[in-house]
Every structure is written in C-alpha cells, then in structure tokens.
Amino acid sequence: MIVAVLLGVLVLVIGGCACVFWAERGGPRWARVVATVTLTASELVRSADKKRSRGLNPSSQDDD
Template sequence: MEIAFFSGLLALVVFGLVCIVWAQLGGPRWVRVIAAITQGAGAMARAASKSGRSGGNGSSSSTSDD
C-alpha cells in the first residue's frame, strides 16, 4: 500500500515538473495552471522547511568525524 502511495506521489511530482517546462515553452492554459499550482506547492514546502529548522543562519553546526 505504501509503495502505491509513494509511486502515485512521485508520478504527481514528475507530472508537475513536466507541466512547468511545458508552460515555459508556451503550453496551453491548463498546463500553465498546473505549473502555477506546482510552483506554489514548492514555495510552501520551502517555507515550511525553513520555519521548521532551528538556528539563525541556516548553517549546520554539526561536525563530521572522518
């Protein structure tokens, strides 16, 4: 069940990205709408990711043990 869910989610993401490229090339109106929705969802995901992080400047303070 989880594989089907994530496969569907991946298909939606790929479809959105294809619509973004197609809209840049002058696609039909429905493609531009899907592209705008996809870009809006990406902007919301980035904003949620930024607000979920702790720290002020966004740089990682962890060190690597090589």
C-alpha cells in the first residue's frame, strides 16, 4: 500500500516538473496552471523546511 502511495507522489512530482518545463516554452493554459501550482507548493515546502530547521537549532549563533 505504501509503495502505491509513494509511486503516486512520484508521478505527481514528475508531472509537475514536466509542466513547469513545458509552460516555460509556451505550453497550453492548463500546463501553466499546473506549473504555477507546482512552484507554489515547492515554495511552501521550502519555507516550512526553513522554519523547522530554525526551530531545531535556535541557539546556533550563541557559540562564543
């Protein structure tokens, strides 16, 4: 079951990357929409990761 879920996520990621690539070259409107959603999701994941990593090591600058 978990393999099917991971495979589905992988297909979505690859499809999103393909739409970003295609939209940069003037693809159809739906590809540009999917590309926008993909890029927005990646920004959300990136910002959540930055917040999480700051929370794990808040005293990293106090190494005097």
